[in-house]
Amino acid sequence: MAESAYSIVLSNVNTLAIQETTLLCGVTLEVESLKDELKRLQGFLRDADGKRRLRDEDIVVLVSQIRDVGYEADNAIEAVDHMQKRNRLKKGFMGAIARYARLPSDLTTLLNVGVEIEHIKRKISEIVESAKRLEIVDLGNVPIENVHVDDEFQQDYPNYQNYEEILLVGFEGEYEEIVEKLVDTEKSLSAISIVAMGGAGKTALAKKVFMSCRVQEHFGKTAWVTVSQKYKGIDLLKEIMKQIMGSTDESIDKLNEYEVGQKIHDFLLQTKCLVVLDDVWETDTWEQLNRSIRAFPDAANGSRILITTRKDIANHVQIPTHVHPLKKLDEEKSWELLSSKALPSYKRSVIHDVDEFEKLGRKLAKKCDGLPLALALLGGYLSKHLNAREWSDILLDWPSTRNGQMVQNIVARSYKDLPNHYLRSCFLYIASYPKDYIIDVPRLIELWIAEGFIPKIPNHKLEETAEMYVAELAQRSLVEVIERSRAHGCIDIIKIHDILHDWCAEEARQDGFLDVKNETTGQVGEPASSNNLVSYRSSFQSLSNEILPGTTNIRTLLGFELQSASVPKLRLLRVLSIEKSTLKDFCTVISGCIHLRYLRLGNCGGVVLPSSIGQLLYLQTIDLRDSYLESQVPKSLWDIPSLRNVYLDDGFSPPPPPAKSVRLHHKELQTLFLGISHVGTKLWFHDMVIFLRQMNQLRTLFLMIFPMPTEVFSLFANMPHLVDITLGQLGVLDKLPDEFPQSVRRLVLYADVIRQDPMPILEKLPCLVVLKLEGYEGKTMSCSAQGFPQLQELELHRFSVEEWRTEEGTMSKLFILTLWKCEKMIKVCEELLDLSYLSHVTLAEVPYF
Structure with missing residues (x-):
């Protein structure tokens, strides 16, 4: 894997060097020489990476040194590339000088990079000598793997099968038995515990039971929470409360464990509920959930608890519990599952000797000892190798291991493949x-x-x-x-x-690809021995203390549910993603991170962006949704030409209209998500429209702005590639525009009032699959024959239609229909229920129902 990581770095170095060598001036020759040396190191690394598995201390050090020097080269070349990009974007007199001359600061940068490259080349010489001493073979300038997508590679994907449906092969009887237990007439609170080892299909079976129509119709409310090895009782209770009571995160954040338990207790006294506790590891989990107060009372209304676990915890749950040991699959069902993955029907037709594959496949299925996960993984692997000789070789080489290790062996085989x-x-x-x-x-x-x-x-x-x-x-x-x-x-x-x-x-x-740190398991990334490489990527999870990365050379930092996050300056950072945390001194952290590609702060507080954010010229994605911004997002953000995805809520301004002498290029922008609670002036939106008209490569446009001017529709003429459009908080629309992008597949329009029937316009969109509309106040609505040829999902809000005229052949692929607050559509609803092509109809807040 170290060789693979190095290949990715080398690919980036090559790209930068090839594209930008004319701009590197005095270091051009040094860069070309460095490229050759790096390619040579890749040959050494391919040999050394395999030998490292033999636990040779010196080889581990060599692998680490090769990878380190690759990253150093990447950083050095990119520093000069950044300098050139920055100069090209400068405006006015200083911009002209920067583009046609060398500023003193630029000369300093070039000099430093030249010195750094010489330092790197000396390191490479030392590595080469070490490799020779360790008898590491130079495999030569082996090219980076040729990656292409051929027709056969693509054809597999539309035919993928649902994972959970695969794992349920052979459990039909157990599914029916558990459903019957849940919906029986017994009134007292009770539990069902599905017990089996990892990979046996417990969760897949429970999910199928949970989603069944009988179960969903039987219980007033349902909740599904995953417990796993790392959990906090209060977090589980809050999630249960959210699901059964419809409470938002904001409304329960300040509640303590006793208060949350009390609210669940009171709710369950009045409502028959099903609560699923998936993947319970500890025997005291039930006790922990009822520690402060008995959150799950016996209200004699038929509520149920469904548990999946690897242990028999029935004796530790203080309510009547039916234990359901999940059986392993028999030989016939094992083959059925394996063949559904390895030999699906669309592949069987092109296989000449199916009987030979079935003979070998049945023997391989038997080796999996009835474990659905092992069978699904092996089937996925075999589907890529429809060669009887290879199936036979796998059978002959099958290792003699226990069940847990067996699954890991199959994963390792699939990974290498x-x-x-x-x-x-x-x-x-x-x-x-x-x-x-x-x-x-x-x-x-x-x-x-x-x-x-x-x-x-x-x-x-x-x-x-x-x-x-x-x-x-x-x-x-x-x-x-x-x-x-x-x-x-x-x-x-x-x-x-x-x-x-x-x-x-x-x-x-x-x-050395990634390390993980959390309070329960400790730091996974701390090498257990000297044979482990130090990682350049770190993931910090559910910590109450501050983040303290072990190295300033870290390139990726991910944080999940950190109470507070204090990140030191990490000038080489490329990815920063933190969610559900309070940030400290964040503005100073990223101000110098010129290499940053990805910045996501989700549900975070203390967010302040530096005014120099426009200098992050490699930034591809910025996602600040649901975070509290203590200051405006600087306008310089819009100067970044590499942006691919922008997600912003309140707290930003539109870019200033570009000067005629300056051409802004946002060729990479794919997604623009802007949510604003209130816009004060028309000038604000006017400036935004000028900017948006340059975005002719957009594929996703989400604008939730109050009030939304109808001028927004004029943007579509310059956005021929739009696939997903969401426009919210539109006011009064006399009619929809006549032209939408023909490529649109999902369209969401929320308006106060739409006065003219929107269907004659929208039904002509050839690719439209999902349509959600709000606010039509006409009496009739018409859909012509052959209209909406691809539409599968239709959702209507606040439609006052009294008559819906549909010609035969319209919406021929409609699968889901949802009507919200459509008070006058009583007669319409009756007619729609008779349409044979509808599978799911939801009527919400419609008086007739």
Whole structure:
């Protein structure tokens, strides 16, 4: 893995050097020479990285030195590149001088970089001598892995199968049994405990039970919380309260454990509820939840607790508990699960000797000892190797290990089989999230891109390549798919199984890829022995003390639920993401972080951005949603040409209109999310519109502004690539504009009043999949035949329609219909319920229902 990480750094160095050598003046020759030396080191590293596994102390040191020198070269070359980018953006007289002459500060930078490169080259010479002494083979200038996306590679992804559905093969009878236990007529409070070892499918089964129509209809309210090894009783109670009572985080933040328990207690006395405690590790968890007050009373109304656990904790739950030991799959069901992954129907048609594969596959399935996780992982691996000889070799080489180690062996095999080092890095990076974390895929992709894990491939946007990487991991069952985006057709939310998370964290620690620190487990990143590399990435999780990174050379810093975060100056930082924390002296921390690519502060306090933020010329993503800003976001932010994704709430100003002599380029901007509670002047929005008209590469536009001028619709003429549009707090619209981007797949428009039927305009959009509208006050609404050819989800708010005319053939793919506060649509509702192509209809606050 160290070799893979080095390859990514070398790729960045090559890109900078190739593109910018004409700008490096006096250090051009030094940079070209350095490139050659770095390529040579990559050859040494490929040999040394394998030998490091033999626990040779000297080789571990050598690997660390090679990786370090690669990062140093990256930093040095980028410092000069930054200088040139900064000079090109300068305005006026000083800008002209900077572009055509050398300022004293620039000459100093070039001199320092030249000295640094000479220092790096001396280090490389020493490394080469050490490699020869250790008999490390120079494999030559082996090129960086050729990464491409061919047609066969892409065809697999639309056919991926839902992870939980796969793991449920063979549990149909147990599913029915547990559902019956939950919805029986017994009134007293009771629990069901599903018990099995890790990877046996407990959570998948419980999730299927939880989401069943019978269960959801039987209970007034339901809640699902993941307990895991690291938990705080009050946090679990707050999450339960939020789900069953609909309370917001803000309303319960100040409540203590007794107050939260009391509110849950009082609510459960009146309402029949189901609460799922998933992945319980400790026998005293029930006692901890009821420590301050008995939060779960026996109200004799049929409430239930469903528990999944690796231990038998029935004797420790002070309510009647039915223990359900989850059985392992028999041989037939094991083969059914394995073949569903390894030989799905769309692949069987191209296999000549299916019987031979089935014969070998049944033997391999038997080796997995009935564990669904092992079967799904192995099936994912085998699906990439439809070669009978290879299946036979795996069977012959099957290691004799216990169940827990067996799964880890399969994970290791799948990891090594990933097609390139970029994808391997993407997989290990998931360990930077806490266990059981619900991972937002678009946000994960932004991090991957900032880290340099996504290669540039002709005719593919970086985001598109990253989406295929997620799909590849899902198809191999290395991640769990929680939710897909209906609008975009790609995976939207994922999780990673605890066993896989543990494997990733350990592999990342040993390879110096990532370290993790939390209060429960201690610092995973502290090397247990000298054979572990020091990492340049750190993830801090659920800490009450301040962040104190171990090295000033750290490049990535992630923080999750830190009470307070005091970050020292880290001038080489490339990724900074902190959530649910109070920040100290943050303004001074990032003012000099010229290498920064990604900045996310979610639900944080104490946020003050430096006026010099415009100097962060590599910044790709800034996400300040839901954070409290103690000062305005500086206007210089808009001067950064590398921005790809901008997410801002209140507390920012639009960029000043660009001077005619200055051309602003935002060719990379993909996502713009702006939420503003109140805009005081028309000039504010006028300036923003001038800026937005330059954003002709935007794919996602989210504007939630009060009041929203109708002038916003004029932007669409210059945004031909828009896929996702959300416009909120529009006032009175006489009619919608006649033209929307033909590429739009998701459209959300919230208005006070829409006076003219919007459907004749919107039904012509050829790619529209999701449509959400609010405020139409007309009496009739018409949808013509062949209208809305791709629409799958329709949500209408505050529609006063008395008649909805639909011609045959309209909305032929509509799957979900939701009506909110549509008080006059009684007759419409009756007719819609008879439409055969609808699968889900939700009627909320409609008097007839």
